Amino acid sequence: MQPAIACAPASELAAVLLAGYQTHLASTGRGNIGYQRAARAFLMRWPDPQSWAALPLAARLAACGQTRPFLVFLMVTGRLHPGYDYLVARKLASLWREVPASPIAADVDRFDRAATELGYSSIVRRGMASQVLIRVLIQTGRPMHQLADADLDALRDAVHERERGHHRLKHYRHALHATRAVLFHLGMLAEPPPVPEGRRPHPIAARLRGTPAALLPTFLAYLERRRATCTAATVSNTVSRLAHFGRHLAAVDPGLVTVADLDRRRHIEPYLTALTTATRPRDGARIAVSERRARVITVSRFLADISEWGWPEAPARRLVFASDVPRLTRPLPRYLPPDADRRLTAALHESPNRQAAAALLLQRATGLRIGELLDLELDCVHEVAGLGAWLKVPLGKLDTERMVPIDDDTVDLVDRLAAARAGGHPLPHPRTGRPVEFLLLRHGQRISATGLRNELRRAAATAGLDEVTPHQLRHTFATALVNAGCSLQALMALLGHQSARMSLRYGRLFDTTVRADYQRALELAKSRLGPVLPEQRTTLALTDITPGDWRDAPLIKARLAGGYCLRTQAQGVCPYTNICEHCPNFRADHAFLAVLGAQRADAAALAADAEQRGWSDEATRHRQLVERLDEIMNRASTA
Numbered sequence: 001m002q003p004a005i006a007c008a009p010a011s012e013l014a015a016v017l018l019a020g021y022q023t024h025l026a027s028t029g030r031g032n033i034g035y036q037r038a039a040r041a042f043l044m045r046w047p048d049p050q051s052w053a054a055l056p057l058a059a060r061l062a063a064c065g066q067t068r069p070f071l072v073f074l075m076v077t078g079r080l081h082p083g084y085d086y087l088v089a090r091k092l093a094s095l096w097r098e099v100p101a102s103p104i105a106a107d108v109d110r111f112d113r114a115a116t117e118l119g120y121s122s123i124v125r126r127g128m129a130s131q132v133l134i135r136v137l138i139q140t141g142r143p144m145h146q147l148a149d150a151d152l153d154a155l156r157d158a159v160h161e162r163e164r165g166h167h168r169l170k171h172y173r174h175a176l177h178a179t180r181a182v183l184f185h186l187g188m189l190a191e192p193p194p195v196p197e198g199r200r201p202h203p204i205a206a207r208l209r210g211t212p213a214a215l216l217p218t219f220l221a222y223l224e225r226r227r228a229t230c231t232a233a234t235v236s237n238t239v240s241r242l243a244h245f246g247r248h249l250a251a252v253d254p255g256l257v258t259v260a261d262l263d264r265r266r267h268i269e270p271y272l273t274a275l276t277t278a279t280r281p282r283d284g285a286r287i288a289v290s291e292r293r294a295r296v297i298t299v300s301r302f303l304a305d306i307s308e309w310g311w312p313e314a315p316a317r318r319l320v321f322a323s324d325v326p327r328l329t330r331p332l333p334r335y336l337p338p339d340a341d342r343r344l345t346a347a348l349h350e351s352p353n354r355q356a357a358a359a360l361l362l363q364r365a366t367g368l369r370i371g372e373l374l375d376l377e378l379d380c381v382h383e384v385a386g387l388g389a390w391l392k393v394p395l396g397k398l399d400t401e402r403m404v405p406i407d408d409d410t411v412d413l414v415d416r417l418a419a420a421r422a423g424g425h426p427l428p429h430p431r432t433g434r435p436v437e438f439l440l441l442r443h444g445q446r447i448s449a450t451g452l453r454n455e456l457r458r459a460a461a462t463a464g465l466d467e468v469t470p471h472q473l474r475h476t477f478a479t480a481l482v483n484a485g486c487s488l489q490a491l492m493a494l495l496g497h498q499s500a501r502m503s504l505r506y507g508r509l510f511d512t513t514v515r516a517d518y519q520r521a522l523e524l525a526k527s528r529l530g531p532v533l534p535e536q537r538t539t540l541a542l543t544d545i546t547p548g549d550w551r552d553a554p555l556i557k558a559r560l561a562g563g564y565c566l567r568t569q570a571q572g573v574c575p576y577t578n579i580c581e582h583c584p585n586f587r588a589d590h591a592f593l594a595v596l597g598a599q600r601a602d603a604a605a606l607a608a609d610a611e612q613r614g615w616s617d618e619a620t621r622h623r624q625l626v627e628r629l630d631e632i633m634n635r636a637s638t639a
Contacts, residue, residue, distance in 0.1 A: 038066035076102035084158035119422035185424030211246025367477035
C-alpha cells in the first residue's frame with residue numbers, strides 16, 4: 001500500500017492525474033513515495049501537462065529521473081503529447097513496461113501480428129513498435145487505423161532535425177520505412193513505402209551540377225520533354241550523359257551563354273578526344289567503348305532533337321556526325337563454363353539466403369533479364385493442356401511479353417518462391433501503376449536488384465569464382481541451349497530477342513558445324529600432305545570433296561532457294577536449315593514460282609533418297625518441306 005501524499009494538487013485536472021498515477025503504481029507494484037513526490041512536484045509546477053510540452057526541448061529533457069516514469073504514464077494513457085523532438089531525443093527505457101496495461105496495447109498487438117505475417121523478426125518488430133508506432137500513437141493521440149502518411153512524415157522530420165550536429169539515426173530511418181510497409185499491409189496507408197532515401201535518385205538539377213548556369217535551363221527543358229515519351233531509366237541515363245557534356249563545356253568555355261553558340265572545333269571535337277581518356281569515378285578505370293558511344297549519341301540526339309523541334313537554342317548547323325560515334329567491339333557473351341556453372345549452382349542451393357538464391361536459380365533456369373525476374377507476378381506459371389507448364393515473362397527491356405516453357409524443376413523453384421514471399425496488399429507497378437502481386441516480395445516490399453547482386457556475389461565467392469553478374473546467368477542459359485542444338489527461332493523466343501542477330505551471337509561460341517568441318521578438313525589435309533600442316537591452312541567445304549551430282553552424295557542434304565547444303569551424318573541436321581521457308585512471315589509471289597518449283601522437285605527427290613538409305617527422319621524433314629512449299633506456291637499463284 002503506497003502512502004498518501006499530504007498536499008493536494010494545484011488543480012482538479014492535476015488531482016485526477018495524480019490519483020490515476022497512484023492507482024497505476026499500486027496495481028503494478030512499482031515505484032515508491034519518491035515517484036509520487038516527483039509526480040506531485042511536476043503537477044504543482046505544470047497543472048496542465050501540455051503546458052510543459054510547450055517548453056523548449058532542453059527544458060523538457062531536464063526532468064529528473066523519478067519524473068520520467070510519470071511522464072511515460074501520461075504519454076501511454078493519452079494525457080500528454082510531448083512533441084516528436086522529445087520522443088526522438090529521449091530513449092524512454094520504461095516504455096514497454098507501461099504499454100501492456102495502456103489504451104494503446106491493442107493497436108501494438110495488432111501491429112506486431114501484421115509484422116509477423118510479413119516475416120519480420122521479433123527484434124525488428126519490437127524496434128519498429130517502440131521507435132515509430134508507439135511514439136506516433138503517443139503524439140497524435142489517435143488510434144492506429146486513423147494514422148496517415150503525414151504523421152509518419154512528422155516523425156521523420158524530427159529525426160532529420162535531430163541528426164543535425166549528431167550522428168545519423170539509421171535505426172529510426174529503417175524502422176520508419178518498415179512501419180510504413182506494415183501499415184500499408186494493414187490497409188491503413190494508401191501508398192506503399194517510398195524507395196529508401198539512400199536508393200533514391202538525386203534531383204535532376206543536382207545531377208547537372210557543374211553545367212554552365214546559362215545552359216542549365218535548356219538542359220532541364222529538354223529532359224522534361226523527354227520524360228513525356230521515355231522511360232524513367234532512359235531519362236536517368238540521359239541526365240548522366242548530358243551532365244558529363246555540361247561539365248566539359250564548363251571546363252573548355254565557361255563563358256558559353258547558349259547552346260546555339262556551340263562550335264564543333266572549340267567544343268565538340270575536344271569532347272570527343274576527352275572521352276578517349278575518361279575514367280569512372282568509383283575506381284578510376286577507363287570507361288568502356290559502349291559508354292563512350294552512348295555519351296556521343298546522347299549529345300547528338302540532344303542537338304538533333306532541339307533543332308527538329310525548332311527551339312531557338314538549337315545550333316545553326318549539324319555538329320555531330322555518324323563518323324564521330326565509336327564502333328562497338330563484338331565480344332562473345334560472358335557465359336560460365338560448365339564446371340563453374342555447377343559450382344555456382346551448388347553454392348546457391350546451399351545459400352542461407354534462400355529467397356534470393358532461389359530467384360537467381362530461376363534466372364539461370366529461364367534466361368530472364370534481371371528486370372524481368374523482379375517483375376514476375378505471383379500467377380506467372382500457366383499450365384497448357386498437352387504442352388506442359390509455361391512461364392509468363394512480363395514486359396521487359398523491349399516492352400514485349402513472352403511465354404517460356406519450363407520443366408518440373410523450374411516449377412518447383414517458382415513454388416518455393418511463392419511460399420517464401422511475405423506478401424500483403426498488391427503493390428503498384430512502377431510503370432503502369434496498376435496493383436500487382438509480385439512473386440519476389442520480402443517484408444511486404446519488392447526485392448531489389450542490389451539484393452540479388454549481393455547474393456550472387458556471395459555465392460560466387462563461395463564457389464571460388466570471380467565476380468559474376470546476373471546477366472551472365474542469362475548468357476550461360478543461352479549458351480547451353482545452343483550447344484544442345486536449340487534452333488535459332490526457339491532461342492529468339494526464349495530470350496525475347498527481336499532480331500536473329502542478337503541470338504546468333506550465342507551460336508558463335510561452340511558451333512558444332514565449325515568443329516566438324518575443321519576436323520574433316522584437318523584429316524583430309526593430313527592424308528594428302530602428311531602429319532605436318534603448311535602455314536597457310538585451307539578449310540575445304542564438303543562440296544569441294546564430293547564427286548558427281550550433289551543429290552547422290554551419301555550425306556545429309558538440304559535444298560535451299562539459292563543453293564544447297566551438305567553435312568555429314570555425324571553432324572546432324574543444321575538447326576537453321578530451311579528456317580525461312582517454315583517461318584510464318586515468309587512470303588513469295590509469281591516471280592519466285594520457278595525457283596520454288598525447282599526447290600520442291602529437289603526436296604521430293606531428296607525424300608526418296610533418304611528413304612532408300614533408311615534415314616526416316618531425313619525423309620520426313622524433306623516431305624514437310626515439300627508440303628510447306630506447296631502451301632507457299634499456292635498462295636503465291638493466287639495472290
